Amino acid sequence: MRSADPAEVARADEVIAGIAPPSGPTFPVHDPATGELIAEVADHDVDAALAAVERAEAAGRAWARTSARTRADVLLAWYDQLTAHTDDLAALITREMGKPLAESLTEVRYGTDFVRWYSEEASRPGGTYRELPAGGADVLVRRAPVGLSVLITPWNFPLAMATRKIAPALAAGCPVVIKPAELTPLTTMYAVMLAEQIGVPEGLINVVTTSSPSSFSEAVLRDPRVRKVSFTGSTEVGRVLLNLASHNVLRTSMELGGNAAVLVFDDADLDRAVAGTFQAKMRNGGQSCIAANRIFVQDTIHDAFVERLTDAMASVVVGNGFAPGVGLGPLIDDRAVDSMVRLVADAYERGAEVRTGGAPLPGGGYFFEPTVLTDVPADALVAATEIFGPVAAVQRFSTEDEAIARANATEFGLAGYVFTQNLDRALNVADRLETGLVGINQGVPSNAAAPFGGVKQSGVGREGSGEGLEEYQEVRFYNIARRGTA
Numbered sequence: 001m002r003s004a005d006p007a008e009v010a011r012a013d014e015v016i017a018g019i020a021p022p023s024g025p026t027f028p029v030h031d032p033a034t035g036e037l038i039a040e041v042a043d044h045d046v047d048a049a050l051a052a053v054e055r056a057e058a059a060g061r062a063w064a065r066t067s068a069r070t071r072a073d074v075l076l077a078w079y080d081q082l083t084a085h086t087d088d089l090a091a092l093i094t095r096e097m098g099k100p101l102a103e104s105l106t107e108v109r110y111g112t113d114f115v116r117w118y119s120e121e122a123s124r125p126g127g128t129y130r131e132l133p134a135g136g137a138d139v140l141v142r143r144a145p146v147g148l149s150v151l152i153t154p155w156n157f158p159l160a161m162a163t164r165k166i167a168p169a170l171a172a173g174c175p176v177v178i179k180p181a182e183l184t185p186l187t188t189m190y191a192v193m194l195a196e197q198i199g200v201p202e203g204l205i206n207v208v209t210t211s212s213p214s215s216f217s218e219a220v221l222r223d224p225r226v227r228k229v230s231f232t233g234s235t236e237v238g239r240v241l242l243n244l245a246s247h248n249v250l251r252t253s254m255e256l257g258g259n260a261a262v263l264v265f266d267d268a269d270l271d272r273a274v275a276g277t278f279q280a281k282m283r284n285g286g287q288s289c290i291a292a293n294r295i296f297v298q299d300t301i302h303d304a305f306v307e308r309l310t311d312a313m314a315s316v317v318v319g320n321g322f323a324p325g326v327g328l329g330p331l332i333d334d335r336a337v338d339s340m341v342r343l344v345a346d347a348y349e350r351g352a353e354v355r356t357g358g359a360p361l362p363g364g365g366y367f368f369e370p371t372v373l374t375d376v377p378a379d380a381l382v383a384a385t386e387i388f389g390p391v392a393a394v395q396r397f398s399t400e401d402e403a404i405a406r407a408n409a410t411e412f413g414l415a416g417y418v419f420t421q422n423l424d425r426a427l428n429v430a431d432r433l434e435t436g437l438v439g440i441n442q443g444v445p446s447n448a449a450a451p452f453g454g455v456k457q458s459g460v461g462r463e464g465s466g467e468g469l470e471e472y473q474e475v476r477f478y479n480i481a482r483r484g485t486a
Contacts, residue, residue, distance in 0.1 A: 060175030279443030
């Protein structure tokens with residue numbers, strides 16, 4: 001494994017040193033590449049969380065009355081500030097989450113793009129004006145801020161998951177209380193600090209860090225001042241939050257678990273299919289809700305595809321994310337490594353073949369080899385579990401109908417991927433997949449301009465595009481009577 005560039009580590013530590021020091025109880029944040037302690041952050045209790053709600057509620061009343069242009073200008077200024085600190089943000093992401101620095105830079109571009117997008121969407125809030133069919137009155141339809149929004153983000157994309165929620169909330173006129181994951185809170189803290197530096201009103205964005213997320217959710221989501229909750233994470237936790245949200249009938253956005261299927265047909269461009277599948281599998285080390293989870297390859301090209309994918313996976317350089325040329329950093333913690341060990345062992349015991357990898361790497365940190373499994377039986381854990389790691393599980397299929405049926409045989413429905421050179425097949429198969437998004441001949445379908453979200457037990461609501469703004473808006477109408485009409 002390759003070791004870190006000390007200069008890049010020093011940059012990250014300098015950024016961490018510039019974040020306001022905590023007062024009171026704290027909890028630790030560790031570097032997953034080394035296991036070393038990199039920061040102590042405030043361990044906020046329920047009282048602190050409710051105080052954040054109070055600050056947000058006060059700031060939100062004034063923010064809701066600002067013009068759309070004012071909100072747009074503030075978001076654009078934040079975008080410029082985030083962009084000016086691209087290298088600092090990327091270093092911080094790699095330090096606390098572990099992904100290679102090149103991927104962290106990609107996340108910064110992706111995450112800041114949400115802020116730019118919603119700086120533009122803010123001035124296009126939507127609405128209609130129309131005459132009633134029977135005459136005598138007109139209907140004015142307007143959009144209003146939904147109100148105080150609680151945002152709960154995961155650890156795997158610590159900047160992008162925060163900006164994807166904060167930006168549309170602010171654009172719509174809503175105040176925010178955001179709770180980042182306890183494994184990676186520093187990036188969110190730093191990004192919000194940059195927002196405050198450019199004049200985001202005090203109290204509008206409140207970061208609550210805590211080692212007790214369940215206590216936070218229980219208290220905050222029952223507060224009558226809260227009107228919206230947006231969560232990205234597991235379906236199991238999402239169900240708990242939906243139950244809590246029901247007490248005050250909150251608006252909810254839930255981006256939950258995934259079990260993405262990749263369908264590679266025999267008429268696919270093989271080079272393109274391998275490259276796209278590799279991207280869909282190995283982006284963020286496989287620690288992504290839309291990562292390629294079940295890779296179905298048609299019989300006639302199966303062996304050639306597996307050979308090329310195995311070569312690609314075996315050639316990945318593993319090491320500290322700050323090391324030059326590294327393509328795979330650590331997993332997030334020891335539990336993630338243990339999960340990979342368990343999934344590979346179960347598949348092997350059930351008859352799968354390990355083509356490359358399959359084991360943890362020795363030394364400090366939480367590293368696991370890039371792995372390819374073939375002949376994976378349908379009853380293997382790896383075929384039914386969200387893998388969240390660098391393990392590619394390949395299965396054969398014969399017919400189009402078989403592939404679609406197997407792809408849809410899951411409670412989840414977030415993402416799917418189709419590789420074929422036949423346009424009719426691409427669109428017809430995409431239509432039949434029970435997912436919220438489909439990558440066609442590509443492995444990275446996410447974009448700030450597109451509505452991201454799932455169906456079935458992968459969630460409700462959308463993030464990104466115009467639909468993402470609507471998640472933070474209420475629809476209201478005024479019925480305006482008119483004199484002198486029939």
